[in-house]
Amino acid sequence: MSEELIRAGLAALRAPFEPHQVGKLPKPTKQQTDEVKADFKKGVRCNICGGWHHPQVVHLDYVGHAAITDRLLEVDPAWTWEPLAFDANGLPAKDNIGGLWIKLTILGVTRLGYGDATGKSGGDAIKELIGDALRNAAMRFGCALELWHKGELHLPKDEPEEAPAVKEREAITDSRLAGAIEKIKNGEFTVEKLHKNFLLNEYQLKILEEAIMK
Numbered sequence: 647m648s649e650e651l652i653r654a655g656l657a658a659l660r661a662p663f664e665p666h667q668v669g670k671l672p673k674p675t676k677q678q679t680d681e682v683k684a685d686f687k688k689g690v691r692c693n694i695c696g697g698w699h700h701p702q703v704v705h706l707d708y709v710g711h712a713a714i715t716d717r718l719l720e721v722d723p724a725w726t727w728e729p730l731a732f733d734a735n736g737l738p739a740k741d742n743i744g745g746l747w748i749k750l751t752i753l754g755v756t757r758l759g760y761g762d763a764t765g766k767s768g769g770d771a772i773k774e775l776i777g778d779a780l781r782n783a784a785m786r787f788g789c790a791l792e793l794w795h796k797g798e799l800h801l802p803k804d805e806p807e808e809a810p811a812v813k814e815r816e817a818i819t820d821s822r823l824a825g826a827i828e829k830i831k832n833g834e835f836t837v838e839k840l841h842k843n844f845l846l847n848e849y850q851l852k853i854l855e856e857a858i859m860k
């Protein structure tokens with residue numbers, strides 16, 4: 647496969663997900679978990695995620711492993727994953743805290759991912775481990791990266807988060823455009839990405855057109 651196709655495929659992994667593919671995951675603090683564990687009546691049936699948890703729990707946007715798998719198939723129908731290690735029975739080996747390291751290969755590029763299944767047991771835990779590891783490894787390819795980023799960086803707050811998948815294109819200054827054109831010329835950036843992220847005015851469109859015709 648050509649370098650260009652691989653690059654385009656890897657870029658496609660980063661495309662935003664549709665709002666209906668983005669779910670809500672409760673992220674309780676340890677204190678909240680302990681409180682509900684000690685007295686389940688401290689919890690509520692949540693009308694955001696459907697789970698039973700402390701009423702003040704913050705929710706993070708996340709893309710489930712089915713939507714991630716769909717994206718991987720779209721980009722590379724022959725994508726694969728394998729565990730980093732096997733146990734004595736030839737099964738995927740978990741680490742000493744019950745997590746699973748995997749290798750995810752997309753378009754011939756392999757990256758590591760790690761999954762855990764905190765709070766689950768039995769067969770569900772295994773499925774969760776795999777799904778979580780895939781989500782984590784795919785994130786290393788930029789898949790749903792914004793949501794992870796958001797989850798890590800945003801502190802709890804009262805107002806609901808905006809829908810994550812819709813990205814407004816912003817205006818670009820002339821000097822920044824000049825920088826972007828430089829990068830397009832040396833292959834670090836593309837015209838498609840420029841248009842996807844920025845709204846150019848008529849004058850800037852002309853500058854761009856002239857620059858890339860040269």
Ligand SMILES: [Zn+2]
Pocket residue numbers: 672692693694695696697699703705
């Ligand atoms: Zn919830």
